[in-house]
Amino acid sequence: MIAFLIISFSLIFFGYLAYRRILHFRTFSKHGISGPPPSFFTGNITQLRQSGETPLTVMHTWGKKYGKIFGYFVGTRATLVVSEVNLVKEILVKNRKSCGDRPPLIVKMEPVTDTLVGLRGRRWSHVRGQLSPIFAKASLREMGRTMAVCVAVTGEILAEKVNKRGGGGIDVWKLYQGLTCDVISRCALAMEVNSQRDNDGDEFLAAVRGFLQHAMSPFILLALCFPSIAKVAEVGMKAFGVSHLMTRMIMTSVTDALQNRRRGTTDRKQNNNSYVDVLQFMLNSGKLSDPEILANSWIFILGGFETTASALTFSTLLLAQHQDVQEKLASELEKVLGVDEIPTYDQIQNVKYLDKVVSECLRLYPPVATFVTRHVNRDMNFGGITLTSGSTVQVPIWEIHHDPNLWPDPEHFDPERFNPAEKVGRHPMAFIPFGAGPRSCIGARFALTEIKMALAHIFMKFRVHAPPIDWAPKLAVPTVTLVPGEEIKLTFSLRRNVS
């Protein structure tokens, strides 16, 4: 009798859970929004992540089939994909009260919970308010000097490769990972690494690469599919995951630097004997707790390492494949900056053609592929489209940047698209490599300064040659960043016969 009751009760209980799950998977269809049919256990995760295609290709196929607005399920997370630009503006820019936060973290782990990415509501506003001035003009001008030191090393390494080995077969993805790791470590973590000169051996760079390789933890996927066991996933991740070497190294470096600076003892100082880095700006604010400082130093390496290396890699490839643009850029740089100098933050603002080139590269290969998401906290309706409370809205940058209605002949590389006259009539959401609205990328200007300084120095000093113009590398999106799915090897030669 007892066994019968237990079995009956279990059947009713699990039947009820299954019924609720099936009802949940109707979130979109009941509002007339189409999308790929979800599977009972994993939603659409397997189609998105394990079909052998990149999420970009899968999204594109879905977009063709279901239109500019469709719904899918990341595990059980109802996600409305919106690439209709007027609605994008409503969501990212205009309705900050109803959809101003990112979706809640699926697994709540330190340090991510205290970062800009993990924080929500008022705490996010407070921390963002304290961090924003760090990326304003005055501080970037200062940090630009540190960037210049790192960019000079990239130039030296390339010159050595050209002089010793003829400059062929240089893997630009690895080269730029070394540069961006160097820049962000010095600017945000008070760490001096050897990631450029010892690209394969540097312990910190290896730790960051390792972290990113395993960032898509199976525990997160499990928690996405079965949110009620997210706590179990947290325990699993604590045991196997985030106590990762990279996190430990960052925590140790930043904690030591904080102590030293408070005591007035040295870690690393700039020429004028004062610290000029993100860490010092955070300390000076006086309104951030130590966990907030530590966590946001940690998120800056994740925000600024792979993204910027991706932008530099694809920009260099595109310039190598379009020799006419490369030559025009080189002569413009020489005219404005002189020869071989590493430009300063202010000088870089004057090279208008460089800005157009970088923008067009970010349009064609937007480094952040799947991260622009917002949490809907109350039911809303825009022109007949219902956004259900509790769901996530995702803005697919790649789709928008390649939309033929916004960008005629979208696959064609043409920096002139960014002429002021062309920009005037364009929808403000047509070009959003850094997202948009209050939650847009806090490091956008930092990244643009670094990208422009590096490209300016490299293309003033070197000519870069490439595979045929119609060769397109395989792409991959292992986390949220678009990266090359295969080696991109280019040939460098010196423009002038001096190193």
Ligand code: HEM
């Ligand atoms: C080319 C380089 C970069 C690209 C393309 C990029 C792109 C993005 C995008 C698309 C977002 C989401 C914006 C949204 O949801 O509207 C974002 C957020 C963010 N990025 Fe970047 N990023 C880059 C470099 C950086 C750098 C250098 C840093 C730090 C130094 C950084 C730190 C962050 C942070 C902390 C957020 C979360 C902001 C918040 O939620 O308040 N990013 N980035």
